[in-house]
Amino acid sequence: MSISGNYFAGVDVGSLAAKSVILKDGEIFATGLVPSGVNSVESGLNALNLALETAGLQKEDLTYIVGTGYGRVSAPYANKAVTEITCHAKGTNYLHPSVRTIIDMGGQDCKAIRIDQDGAVVDFAMNDKCAAGTGRFLEVMAGVFKVKLEDLGAIALSATDTVPMSSTCTVFAESETISLVARGEKPENILNGIHHSIANRIAGLFSRVGIESDVFFSGGVAKNSGMKAAIEQALKVTIVKPEIDPQLIGALGAAVIARNFSKKEGLWA
Amino acid sequence: MGKKLFRYSEENKDKFLESDNITFNDGSVVTPEEIWDYLTVEGPVKYPGTYEINLSQGNRDSRDETLSTSLKTHYLSLTFSARMEKAKESGKTIAFIQGGQAVDPYTAADTIALRPFLVGQWYHGREHGNDIYKSVLRRKQSKESAFHDMSFEACQTGGYEHVQVGDLPIDVIAPYTVLRCSDVSYGVEAHRHGPNKDVKLINVDYPMRHQADKPWAIEYFAQNLRKLVKTLDEVRGKTTTEYDLLRAIKLHNEGRRLGNELADLWWSTDIPPTNSDDRNSLVALANLDMHGDVQASLSVLKEAKNIIAERVKNGVKGHAVTDNPKRLFILGSCVGINESRSEDAGAIVVGKDDQWSHCTSIVEEEGDPYYNLAKATLEYPYEQSIEKRAQWTIEQIKKSRADGVIFIHNWGCNTQAAISRPIVDFIKRETGIPTYIHERDLHGLRDEQEQNRVNAFIEML
Ligand code: SF4
Numbered sequence: 144m145s146i147s148g149n150y151f152a153g154v155d156v157g158s159l160a161a162k163s164v165i166l167k168d169g170e171i172f173a174t175g176l177v178p179s180g181v182n183s184v185e186s187g188l189n190a191l192n193l194a195l196e197t198a199g200l201q202k203e204d205l206t207y208i209v210g211t212g213y214g215r216v217s218a219p220y221a222n223k224a225v226t227e228i229t230c231h232a233k234g235t236n237y238l239h240p241s242v243r244t245i246i247d248m249g250g251q252d253c254k255a256i257r258i259d260q261d262g263a264v265v266d267f268a269m270n271d272k273c274a275a276g277t278g279r280f281l282e283v284m285a286g287v288f289k290v291k292l293e294d295l296g297a298i299a300l301s302a303t304d305t306v307p308m309s310s311t312c313t314v315f316a317e318s319e320t321i322s323l324v325a326r327g328e329k330p331e332n333i334l335n336g337i338h339h340s341i342a343n344r345i346a347g348l349f350s351r352v353g354i355e356s357d358v359f360f361s362g363g364v365a366k367n368s369g370m371k372a373a374i375e376q377a378l379k380v381t382i383v384k385p386e387i388d389p390q391l392i393g394a395l396g397a398a399v400i401a402r403n404f405s406k407k408e409g410l411w412a
Numbered sequence: 413m414g415k416k417l418f419r420y421s422e423e424n425k426d427k428f429l430e431s432d433n434i435t436f437n438d439g440s441v442v443t444p445e446e447i448w449d450y451l452t453v454e455g456p457v458k459y460p461g462t463y464e465i466n467l468s469q470g471n472r473d474s475r476d477e478t479l480s481t482s483l484k485t486h487y488l489s490l491t492f493s494a495r496m497e498k499a500k501e502s503g504k505t506i507a508f509i510q511g512g513q514a515v516d517p518y519t520a521a522d523t524i525a526l527r528p529f530l531v532g533q534w535y536h537g538r539e540h541g542n543d544i545y546k547s548v549l550r551r552k553q554s555k556e557s558a559f560h561d562m563s564f565e566a567c568q569t570g571g572y573e574h575v576q577v578g579d580l581p582i583d584v585i586a587p588y589t590v591l592r593c594s595d596v597s598y599g600v601e602a603h604r605h606g607p608n609k610d611v612k613l614i615n616v617d618y619p620m621r622h623q624a625d626k627p628w629a630i631e632y633f634a635q636n637l638r639k640l641v642k643t644l645d646e647v648r649g650k651t652t653t654e655y656d657l658l659r660a661i662k663l664h665n666e667g668r669r670l671g672n673e674l675a676d677l678w679w680s681t682d683i684p685p686t687n688s689d690d691r692n693s694l695v696a697l698a699n700l701d702m703h704g705d706v707q708a709s710l711s712v713l714k715e716a717k718n719i720i721a722e723r724v725k726n727g728v729k730g731h732a733v734t735d736n737p738k739r740l741f742i743l744g745s746c747v748g749i750n751e752s753r754s755e756d757a758g759a760i761v762v763g764k765d766d767q768w769s770h771c772t773s774i775v776e777e778e779g780d781p782y783y784n785l786a787k788a789t790l791e792y793p794y795e796q797s798i799e800k801r802a803q804w805t806i807e808q809i810k811k812s813r814a815d816g817v818i819f820i821h822n823w824g825c826n827t828q829a830a831i832s833r834p835i836v837d838f839i840k841r842e843t844g845i846p847t848y849i850h851e852r853d854l855h856g857l858r859d860e861q862e863q864n865r866v867n868a869f870i871e872m873l
Pocket of ligand 1: 592593595745825828
């Protein structure tokens with residue numbers, strides 16, 4: 144097969160999943176998403192290879208690769224590494240230029256990011272110290288209720304009531320949840336309470352960076368409809384509907400940056 | 413598998429051998445030849461960890477080998493532990509200090525003043541052959557036992573721990589009880605209740621609530637400085653005269669003035685003449701307290717100033733500095749960022765506020781030296797009200813033409829944590845410069861999460 148055009152890839156290796164996006168002529172050409180293993184180089188390569196396979200390309204066909212996420216530090220396949228904060232900003236701006244505020248909830252951290260019309264970061268706040276508001280926290284909760292992680296949001300949305308949670312600490316919330324179950328509270332109402340308490344915790348991050356419309360929700364947790372609804376309520380905003388899987392936004396941003404870098408470095412006019 | 417070690421290259425040897433000697437407090441001298449031998453033969457065997465190429469610990473595979481003073485500060489760090497042992501054997505008094513003070517009174521009383529970091533360096537330097545991993549592990553072990561013996565909420569407790577368990581022959585604990593450092597209280601309490609009470613304790617009481625313009629406060633603090641010197645004299649069995657203090661002040665003023673000249677030169681050009689690490693280690697010499705030997709620090713500082721002047725004149729760019737780096741000013745006590753990794757991300761550290769605040773305070777040399785020293789110490793910009801400290805910081809930011817400000821506070825550094833937000837807000841309001849606050853985690857490891865935030869901030873700039 145003869146390959147024409149310029150291809151740029153972004154690879155985002157997070158704690159739970161590795162993602163990749165290939166851009167061709169400014170359009171999303173292929174994507175890849177695989178669970179992260181213990182070896183972050185391998186995880187990144189797996190995600191990249193998946194996208195290459197879908198696209199029918201070889202790695203050599205790529206003009207430039209940018210790595211992001213925690214795995215970016217050891218990404219020998221990438222030409223450059225950029226933090227995921229910048230990548231989420233660029234990826235969001237690429238798809239939704241009207242967005243000025245991003246909530247990013249990934250496997251092990253969550254971020255509040257403010258951006259300008261060009262997708263440049265204006266300010267950010269981050270919680271990476273505490274599991275509250277991360278995919279890991281929800282994973283633990285899914286474990287407590289013995290349900291699939293991806294079903295959590297829908298279960299929370301079916302609630303008829305909100306059982307307030309006094310703690311967002313993963314350890315305390317887990318034992319509190321077990322007590323609530325023992326007290327006879329309905330799982331969906333407890334889960335609803337959990338989603339709301341996390342959303343309120345996230346709202347705290349915005350007290351410093353502020354909120355400006357439009358608002359976008361990226362990262363793996365953004366696929367959780369219950370969390371989206373709880374955040375909309377806590378921040379009193381309507382979240383822009385994502386055009387692609389919101390978990391891919393970081394990788395998309397990395398691919399956009401790859402295109403910009405290669406232009407700067409004269410690899411592509 | 414052996415770790416890859418950095419080696420000084422023979423290519424630069426001849427030039428290095430032409431550089432200045434280091435002269436020490438006791439009048440002894442080491443020549444560049446001896447320093448070269450140590451750094452290339454003994455050093456790598458004793459302290460392989462400091463040669464190990466490990467970017468996350470700030471060690472690159474190449475260094476500024478043409479900056480002779482960079483090799484000399486490396487030499488002073490590596491020989492620190494052995495020099496302290498030797499000083500102790502020769503009967504020198506050694507004090508554990510904390511609270512960010514200038515060390516003029518200790519110099520006057522012929523006492524080596526060691527901050528917690530240096531106490532740790534002395535202890536850990538006793539063991540040879542450790543790679544980075546083992547060194548970090550050893551430090552963490554000290555910290556863990558300090559958490560256990562003192563408080564889980566304290567930051568720099570390792571130093572007190574070594575005194576408590578009798579690891580190090582420290583003669584006196586003599587911190588300033590100044591508001592900036594919440595850690596002092598933990599250590600002092602631990603000492604009061606701990607097993608090793610043989611070590612004398614004196615608290616130098618620094619009047620709180622910003623009393624720099626009140627004569628009573630200056631008098632009160634001067635009295636405390638007299639008490640400090642008297643205590644040091646009791647420990648060492650000798651008398652310190654007012655003239656000794658005046659001489660010490662003059663010596664330290666020389667260091668402070670040189671430090672200011674060096675920083676002004678460094679800031680005077682758009683091309684950074686050194687990288688961040690070299691800049692910091694040279695400017696840090698100005699308080700003459702970094703290597704346990706004031707004369708040694710002074711002699712390297714003098715040489716450094718001349719080299720920087722030459723580099724600025726010739727437009728020399730520091731090693732591994734990127735073109736047009738984003739200029740960062742770092743605020744907060746006992747902190748810094750991983751300079752090499754931040755440089756790789758396109759930044760350079762152009763200043764810090766902490767010890768620099770003392771360096772900018774020149775002590776009056778006419779009149780009562782105790783009063784003059786007390787007055788200057790109470791006027792340290794870092795110890796002033798939030799607004800005054802922020803105003804002074806803005807001046808430094810402007811002089812250094814910083815593009816961004818990062819305030820870091822250690823977990824457990826309560827005062828700095830509390831005032832970081834208002835200070836940063838003030839600076840942002842007055843200058844419009846982007847700012848960022850970071851809380852460093854308990855063990856002070858320069859980890860990925862911290863670097864991730866710093867890099868994101870650099871990218872934002
Ligand atoms: S970090 Fe803060 S509390 Fe800890 S020693 Fe330094 S000034 Fe004191």
